[in-house]
Amino acid sequence: MCVTRASGGLTAAVRVMPTRLPDPVAVGVPQALLDAACSPNGIIIVSGQTGSGKTTVAMMLLEHLNARSPVHILTIEDPVGIRLQPKQAVIRQQSVGTDTPSYSAALRSAMRQDPDVIFVGEVRDLVTLEACVTAADTGHLVVTQVHASSPQEVIQRVVEVHPEELRAPFRRRLAQTLRAVSVQKLLPLAKGPGLTAAFGVLIPDKEMRQAIADGRSVTDRASALPAGCQNLADDIRRLAKEGAVTQQAAEAALASL
Secondary structure (H helix, E strand, O other): OEEEEEOOEEEEEOOOOOOOOOOOOOOOOOHHHHHHOOOOOEEEEEEEOOOOOHHHHHHHHHHHHHOOOOOEEEEEEOOOOOOOOOOOOEEEEEEEOOOEOOHHHHHHHHOOOOOOEEEEOOOOOHHHHHHHHHHHHOOOEEEEEEEOOOHHHHHHHHHHOOOHHHHHHHHHHHHHHEEEEEEEEEEEOOOOOOEEEEEEEEOOOHHHHHHHHHOOOOOOOOOOOOOOOEOHHHHHHHHHHOOOOOHHHHHHHHHOO
């Protein structure tokens, strides 16, 4: 909840968070993304527009690990939204402003707390981004979020945060540590209330990593995209074909890409 002053009074913006996470397979989270979440190290970037369910999907990836692996999961959020209950994992959730002064400060201290998995609620600046990639470089799995509408835009945004002279070395580091990029869009269900998500996913292979390092488009390649990759527009069309969403809703979603 965010409370602010306006017109001489107080206003509040309240965000309703689920108390229980849905099963990721049941809601259509791609298996390739769940498999990437089981990587021993690297960085996973969950993206989408505001209100597209990025935080819920990121938390489902953490919960997927929590149910299967005896790992130490540290989350850094502003504020903590969904409370995870320990199952196989040890879980510590830190709130910016209460438990730590900033994302970057929390990431610096995280290296002394022996986490296996670190969730960073939002990459807001260059310092936080560099800390995320450094953590991935040093053997941690990092899950974070970026506001973007396509996997290629995600890569462009995190690269362009850097000054021109630092972009080439950062691209090489990102190429080595990136495990997956996802983007999602919510569409109204064809029958009854509720929403469903369409996903675009990139799972880097050797050719894609080289393209990232060189500053080229990851989809500009001679061979087909590797297994696990899927196009957001194609997934929207699949939902319409299966009757999960109406053709009208699909066309509106495609027009907004």
